[in-house]
Amino acid sequence: MTRLTPTSPPSDRHPVSGAAGPPGAERASATPHDMRHPYAETPAKRPLRVLSLGAGVQSTTLLRMTIAGELEPADHAIFADTGWEPPAVYRHLEQLKKECENAGLPLHIVSKGNIRNDALDPDQRFASMPLHLLKANGDNAISRRQCTSEYKIAPLLAKQRELAGLKPRQRCNEHRITTIIGISFDELQRMKPPAFPWIVNEYPLVDRRITRHDCLTWNDQHGYERPPRSSCIGCPFHSNAEWRAIRDDPEAWADAVDFDHKLRTGRLAHLLAPSKAYLHPERRPLDEVDIRSEEERGQLNMFDMECEGMCGI
Numbered sequence: 001m002t003r004l005t006p007t008s009p010p011s012d013r014h015p016v017s018g019a020a021g022p023p024g025a026e027r028a029s030a031t032p033h034d035m036r037h038p039y040a041e042t043p044a045k046r047p048l049r050v051l052s053l054g055a056g057v058q059s060t061t062l063l064r065m066t067i068a069g070e071l072e073p074a075d076h077a078i079f080a081d082t083g084w085e086p087p088a089v090y091r092h093l094e095q096l097k098k099e100c101e102n103a104g105l106p107l108h109i110v111s112k113g114n115i116r117n118d119a120l121d122p123d124q125r126f127a128s129m130p131l132h133l134l135k136a137n138g139d140n141a142i143s144r145r146q147c148t149s150e151y152k153i154a155p156l157l158a159k160q161r162e163l164a165g166l167k168p169r170q171r172c173n174e175h176r177i178t179t180i181i182g183i184s185f186d187e188l189q190r191m192k193p194p195a196f197p198w199i200v201n202e203y204p205l206v207d208r209r210i211t212r213h214d215c216l217t218w219n220d221q222h223g224y225e226r227p228p229r230s231s232c233i234g235c236p237f238h239s240n241a242e243w244r245a246i247r248d249d250p251e252a253w254a255d256a257v258d259f260d261h262k263l264r265t266g267r268l269a270h271l272l273a274p275s276k277a278y279l280h281p282e283r284r285p286l287d288e289v290d291i292r293s294e295e296e297r298g299q300l301n302m303f304d305m306e307c308e309g310m311c312g313i
């Protein structure tokens with residue numbers, strides 16, 4: 001089992017050999033239990049298993065496999081809400097709430113605030129997003145990324161501290177929380193050791209060599225709608241395909257275009273000056289960038305399937 005502790009040596013970070021075959025083919029030696037209380041209230045004081053839910057493809061599949069008994073059970077699930085997910089993600093989250101409720105799995109939704117509104121609010125500190133900058137001398141740059149740690153990691157960690165029975169900044173060397181993380185086999189390089197000794201990170205999808213594509217197949221085979229991609233509406237990391245998905249929702253697209261314009265007016269323009277900031281890497285206003293697919297441009301698409309970024313390998 002892939003478990004990363006704060007002191008895991010690098011050789012422990014890619015323990016993929018001997019992992020299982022297709023998704024769901026092997027059932028974990030799960031130990032069902034009904035202890036879903038915070039750590040301090042559990043009679044055995046065993047580490048709590050906390051599933052980090054992003055509500056995207058991988059973590060949704062992880063959650064559903066856990067509920068289906070194909071993976072070791074979780075005691076809690078936590079979703080950190082940036083307040084700026086696309087409507088499809090919030091609709092999907094409502095569905096997941098029902099699935100957790102039916103399974104008796106507490107789902108906690110935590111939030112630092114609305115990342116979009118906070119960025120535009122002069123009274124809030126700006127948690128920098130990875131914006132595409134055009135510097136005064138014409139060079140390109142990307143602004144520092146603080147948004148993930150402030151809007152995703154910090155609220156998740158605060159809730160885990162609470163469940164672990166720890167006060168803010170209280171030190172603890174005892175393993176109290178196992179964080180179950182939905183990183184798939186095709187992106188195993190994203191695995192990281194935890195920041196604190198009381199947390200151990202676990203990666204069940206990596207252990208079973210389950211890729212993102214396998215996750216989609218698992219959802220299809222089990223009669224679920226495919227989960228949407230989860231990320232902020234105006235995330236500067238979006239590919240053109242992701243921008244097209246945003247564009248397909250007129251409200252979300254208008255929201256992203258508006259935010260992109262506001263990067264170069266008012267508060268944010270002042271903060272980022274003399275550079276100019278953009279959401280798209282072409283460093284042009286979002287509504288002026290050509291984000292059409294090759295098919296939309298009238299070019300032939302020879303691969304009528306989802307691209308996994310592995311063509312030619």
Ligand code: SF4
Pocket residue numbers: 082129130145147148151152230231232234235236237
């Ligand atoms: S999805 Fe993008 S904008 Fe939102 S928190 Fe993550 S990196 Fe930042």
